[in-house]
Amino acid sequence: xxNRVVNILVPVISIIVGLLVGAVVMLVSGxxxxxxxxxxxxxxxxxxxxxxxxxxQITPYILAGLAVAFAFRTxxxxxxxxGQLLMGWLAAAWVGYAVELPRIIHLPLAILAAxxxxxxxxxLVGFLKARLNVHEVISSIMxxxxxxxxxxxxxxxxxxxxxxxxxxxxxxxxxxxxxxxxTDNSSLHLGIILSLLMVLVMWFILEKTTRGYELKAxxxxxxxxxxxxxxxxxxxxxxxxxxxxxxxxxxxxxxxxTFQNASIKAGFTGVGFDGIAVALLGANTPLGVVFGxxxxxxxxxxxxxxxxxxxxxxxxxxxxxxxxxxxxACGYVIRLGLQKFGSKKEGN
Amino acid sequence: MSGLEILYFIxxxxxxxxxxxxxxxxxxxxxxxSGVVNIGLEGIMVxxxxxxxxxxxxxxAAMGASVIWLAILAAxxxxxxxxxxxxxxxxxxxxxxxxxxxxxxMLGAALTIFLVKLIYQKGQTDMIANPIRRFEVPYLSDxxxxxxxxxxxxxxxxxxxxxxxxxxxxxxxxxxFGLRLRAVGEHPMAADTMGVNVAKMRYIAVLISGxxxxxxxxxxxxxxxxxFSASTIAGQGFMxxxxxxxxxxxxxxxxxxxxxxxxxxxxSIAGNQIPVIQDIPAVYLQILPYVLTILALAGFIGKAIxxxxxxxxxxxxxx
Numbered sequence: 001x002x003n004r005v006v007n008i009l010v011p012v013i014s015i016i017v018g019l020l021v022g023a024v025v026m027l028v029s030g031x032x033x034x035x036x037x038x039x040x041x042x043x044x045x046x047x048x049x050x051x052x053x054x055x056x057q058i059t060p061y062i063l064a065g066l067a068v069a070f071a072f073r074t075x076x077x078x079x080x081x082x083g084q085l086l087m088g089w090l091a092a093a094w095v096g097y098a099v100e101l102p103r104i105i106h107l108p109l110a111i112l113a114a115x116x117x118x119x120x121x122x123x124l125v126g127f128l129k130a131r132l133n134v135h136e137v138i139s140s141i142m143x144x145x146x147x148x149x150x151x152x153x154x155x156x157x158x159x160x161x162x163x164x165x166x167x168x169x170x171x172x173x174x175x176x177x178x179x180x181x182x183t184d185n186s187s188l189h190l191g192i193i194l195s196l197l198m199v200l201v202m203w204f205i206l207e208k209t210t211r212g213y214e215l216k217a218x219x220x221x222x223x224x225x226x227x228x229x230x231x232x233x234x235x236x237x238x239x240x241x242x243x244x245x246x247x248x249x250x251x252x253x254x255x256x257x258t259f260q261n262a263s264i265k266a267g268f269t270g271v272g273f274d275g276i277a278v279a280l281l282g283a284n285t286p287l288g289v290v291f292g293x294x295x296x297x298x299x300x301x302x303x304x305x306x307x308x309x310x311x312x313x314x315x316x317x318x319x320x321x322x323x324x325x326x327x328x329a330c331g332y333v334i335r336l337g338l339q340k341f342g343s344k345k346e347g348n
Numbered sequence: 349m350s351g352l353e354i355l356y357f358i359x360x361x362x363x364x365x366x367x368x369x370x371x372x373x374x375x376x377x378x379x380x381x382s383g384v385v386n387i388g389l390e391g392i393m394v395x396x397x398x399x400x401x402x403x404x405x406x407x408x409a410a411m412g413a414s415v416i417w418l419a420i421l422a423a424x425x426x427x428x429x430x431x432x433x434x435x436x437x438x439x440x441x442x443x444x445x446x447x448x449x450x451x452x453x454m455l456g457a458a459l460t461i462f463l464v465k466l467i468y469q470k471g472q473t474d475m476i477a478n479p480i481r482r483f484e485v486p487y488l489s490d491x492x493x494x495x496x497x498x499x500x501x502x503x504x505x506x507x508x509x510x511x512x513x514x515x516x517x518x519x520x521x522x523x524x525f526g527l528r529l530r531a532v533g534e535h536p537m538a539a540d541t542m543g544v545n546v547a548k549m550r551y552i553a554v555l556i557s558g559x560x561x562x563x564x565x566x567x568x569x570x571x572x573x574x575x576f577s578a579s580t581i582a583g584q585g586f587m588x589x590x591x592x593x594x595x596x597x598x599x600x601x602x603x604x605x606x607x608x609x610x611x612x613x614x615x616s617i618a619g620n621q622i623p624v625i626q627d628i629p630a631v632y633l634q635i636l637p638y639v640l641t642i643l644a645l646a647g648f649i650g651k652a653i654x655x656x657x658x659x660x661x662x663x664x665x666x667x
Contacts, residue, residue, distance in 0.1 A: 029466050077446055135654070137387070137446055138593060139645065141586055142638035153631035247463065267582050276450050313465040318458030325451040329443040329597075336411040 002299035010334050011281045015295070022320035028311060037309040040317065043305025044298045050305075052183025055192055056258060058297030060085075062195040063250035063287040064275025064284060066202050067118075067243045071136075072284045073206060074239035075219030076129070081247040082272025083147030084121045086265075088114035088251025090151045093262035095160065096168030096255060106171040111194070111252045118248015119241045121147060126240025130233035136240070144268065152264045164263035176256035189257035196237025196290070198246060203286040205242070215239050247272065274300070277325045296321055354622055358614055360501045365589025366610030368393070370509040372588035373582060373595065373602040374516045380597055381520060382553030383533040383657040384438050387449025388431070389561045391456025396423035396565025398460035401473050401576040411444045416480045420505070420566045427562020430456065430556045435554040439547050441662040453585075460646045461578050472577030474501035479503055480570045501649030505567045509603075512560070516599035533655035536662040546662045564588065590641040597655060609637040 007068050023033035044054050064081050064115075071078035078084075092114035101109065121143060128134035204211040217225040218235040226232050247295040250271060254264055278296055282288025303317035327334070356549040372389055379386040386392075403419040409420065434452055437443035464473060485499040520526035531539040532549040540546050565581060573580045587609055594608075595601030616633035625633075 017393050029462075074442060079446065079450070103541040128642065128646060134642065134645040137385075141369060141387075145583055145586065145638045146635045149631050149634040153629065188610060229349050266579055273450055273454065276447065277454075280447060294610070313462050315458040315462040315465070319462060321456035322451050322458060325447065325454070326437065330437050330441040334440045 006076040006335055006338055007283055009338060010331045011283070011292075011328055013209075013334055014281075014324050014331075017327050018320050018324035021323050022316065023244045024026070024321060026316065030310045031316075032188040032310065036306060036312045036316065039306045039309035039312070040299070040302045042309060043302030046305070047163040047184065048182070049184040049186045050301075051189035052186025052299045054298050055210075056186065056188045057301040059189075059191045059195050059251045060259065060271050061274060061293035061297040061300075062249040062290060063198060063246050064271050065252055065293045066195075066198055066280030066286070067246035067250065067270030067272075067277035068275045069282060069286070069289050070077065070206075070238060070246060071200055071243040072279055073219055073258065074235070074243075075222070076126075076236065076239055076243070076248070077137050078122065078125070078140060078243045079137050080125055080143050080272070081243075081275045082142065083144035083252070084118040084244045084247035085272050086147045086151045087121045088118035089255045090154060090165075090251070090262045091117035091248070092172075092252040092255035093165050094167060096113050096172035097166040097261075098308070099170065101171060103171040107174070110168070110256055110292065111249065114248045114252030114255065115245045116248065118251060119244040121235065122244020122247065123136070125244075126237035129240070130236040132221070144272070148265065148268065151262070155262055155264050165261045167260050169258055172256055173260060174253070177259070185257055189253075191253040191257040194249065195253065198249060199286045199290055202246070202289075206286075211238070215304065218326045247275075250275075274321070277321055280325060280328050295314040310333065353418075356496055356500075357618075358611065358622070359497050361614040361618065362496075362610035363506050364503065364609060364610070365613040366606045367494040367503065367506045367509045367571070368564040368584060369588050369591055369606035369609055370564075370603055371567060372512055372561045372564030372585060373591035374513055374599055375564070376588055376592040377516065377595075377597055377599050377602050378529070378553045378560070379399055379557035379656050380592060381530050381533045381655055382550045382552050383536060383655060383660070383662070384554050385445045385449065385659045386434060386435070386554065386561075387435050387446050387589070388452030388456070388585075389449075389557070389588050390581065390583070391449075391453035392430055392558050392561035393565035393568065393585040393588075394453075394460055394581045395572075396427045396562030397580050398463065398565075398576050399423045400566025401569050401580075402463075402467070402475060404478060404570060405473060408476060408514040411478075413478050413481065416505075416570055419570060422520045423557045423562040423566030426560070429560040429567070431554050431558020431561065432557075435551045438661060439467050439554070440504035440549045442663065445659055445661075457578065460576070461512050464576060471577045475575045476570065479574050480567065486573045491599060503571060505571065509567075513599050513603040520599060530655070532658055532662075536604050536657050540662070540664070543642070550662075561585065561588075563640035587637055590637055593654075594637075594641050594644045594646075596653075608640075612636040629641070 026033040026036050043050060045051060067081045068078050092110045095113040096101040125140045127137050128139045129136045155165055174191045176190050179188045214230045215235050217230060218232050222232050272298055278289055278292035282292035299317045303314040306312045306314050372393055376386055376389055400419040400423040403422045404415050407418060408415045434448050437448040438445045480503055482501040482503055485502055489495040489499040528544045528549055532544060532546050536546045568584055569576055569580055591602050591605040591609055595605035612633050615625055616630050619633060
């Protein structure tokens with residue numbers, strides 16, 4: 001079996017096994033898995049309203065997945081997407097309601113603000129790693145919580161003690177009436193176009209630019225990159241910052257598209273952590289991220305239909321997603337199994 | 349409040365908040381010392397908290413106040429079993445430890461709420477009738493100042509936590525087992541050459557971290573929240589990881605860090621009753637543990653250096 005086939009088979013097998021184990025969990029809990037999966041399916045594709053909202057859910061997942069995938073490709077683990085997303089969310093919402101500008105400037109400015117905020121939060125991680133040798137996983141986990149509490153405090157003071165900011169102005173919203181009309185008033189917004197554009201951007205940076213080549217080289221082998229005259233430190237900081245741009249944009253999707261404001265949160269949105277799942281499933285390639293985001297975004301939104309239609313708690317789907325990540329992470333064993341299976345066939 | 353009264357208020361409360369962190373952080377020390385990064389401590393604590401509350405609700409009526417020990421024991425077992433997923437993936441299957449930890453966190457959060465909805469038909473459990481209660485230590489509480497400060501309103505679980513930390517120090521630094529544990533985390537190949545079973549040591553270490561993380565969750569739920577819902581454990585596990593690092597991967601260091609974070613948590617929650625502190629916005633106290641951890645790692649507060657092999661799977665015969 002060629003490497004390429006194995007690389008595709010590992011996530012596919014993980015998804016199938018994840019869904020099967022999910023069915024077993026439902027069966028053991030006294031639920032009907034067939035009814036459950038039908039409810040899930042209908043929650044995703046049931047009508048144009050569901051499809052619209054599913055795409056809306058996929059939008060931030062693509063960007064969060066890109067953020068994680070981009071960092072992975074450059075040898076970094078960005079587990080801080082959650083915090084960068086929150087910073088971007090707040091920045092976009094604030095620019096969205098606090099300034100008055102014509103739409104052609106206002107919307108890009110609000111999106112840019114989110115990108116800058118996310119980039120800054122990730123830059124800190126890159127800087128700490130490059131200059132002070134702080135492992136990025138630990139610093140970004142710590143910065144996640146810092147971001148959560150800081151954004152909550154800022155939102156509280158911006159809203160004079162309230163729990164959410166003002167609604168973003170029509171000149172900064174990502175919502176479009178024609179999209180809503182098309183999907184029976186779902187909350188589908190223009191962000192999906194931006195996120196697909198960013199998929200191209202990531203592909204372009206990594207595959208078509210010298211800088212992207214350097215970033216990947218540093219990710220592959222720091223010593224070799226250093227020997228070839230590349231600055232490892234500069235590339236680490238740059239890689240984290242670009243990853244943060246994607247994460248910040250995911251926040252802009254929530255601020256300007258889905259929610260139209262920023263509100264105080266008791267805990268994380270989960271989008272950042274799900275981004276890890278998306279990137280992993282997509283093998284850290286831009287196109288793979290689109291597939292990963294489509295799968296997990298659909299599952300996550302479709303799950304909301306499960307309690308009503310089948311009486312199954314929506315957490316069932318989160319269990320399945322966690323299992324899929326677990327299986328993908330254990331890819332070594334799946335590969336081993338596939339190789340044995342493959343060589344046996346050839347032997348015969 | 350006078351200075352002394354403030355102290356009498358802050359210190360017992362800080363120990364209360366620190367106790368679950370101590371258990372979990374000591375677990376983290378074991379796991380990291382063996383070379384396995386356990387990001388899944390948060391998920392393990394969630395599982396421990398759920399099992400603790402479930403057992404307490406289920407057997408509380410029959411057993412009365414002593415049910416807390418059964419609940420803690422059950423959480424210990426559940427945490428260890430749950431952490432087995434990490435051990436199998438990270439040690440046997442060579443999976444990425446951080447990714448597996450993230451999966452564990454997701455699975456813990458989702459599975460427990462799923463079970464709550466399945467068992468109780470609602471999103472959170474009832475309040476427990478038999479929480480872990482404070483008690484006064486006889487004789488010791490009569491010591492002037494320290495008696496009132498440390499032994500007047502104390503939880504048995506807090507005393508246990510201190511004992512576990514000291515025991516962990518003894519095990520890690522004074523026993524052959526501890527030497528092997530540290531060797532496996534620093535240089536697994538050298539340890540392997542000397543006949544130490546690397547995989548077995550790492551399995552044991554991860555299971556210990558799961559057991560202690562489970563206890564941490566059960567203690568938190570039975571002393572602070574008194575019920576179980578999606579927001580019961582919100583970052584406690586990650587704060588325990590912070591305590592491991594801030595404590596420089598040393599059990600007593602982790603104990604000290606957990607106590608310090610306990611003070612920070614107390615001040616952020618109850619600071620508005622204390623003069624001077626009430627003028628500091630709560631957000632600064634909330635982010636304090638996390639910012640301090642970064643500073644500690646950056647070398648501003650003494651350099652924190654991780655066990656050398658931490659985070660990398662050991663593959664026999666690979667150099």
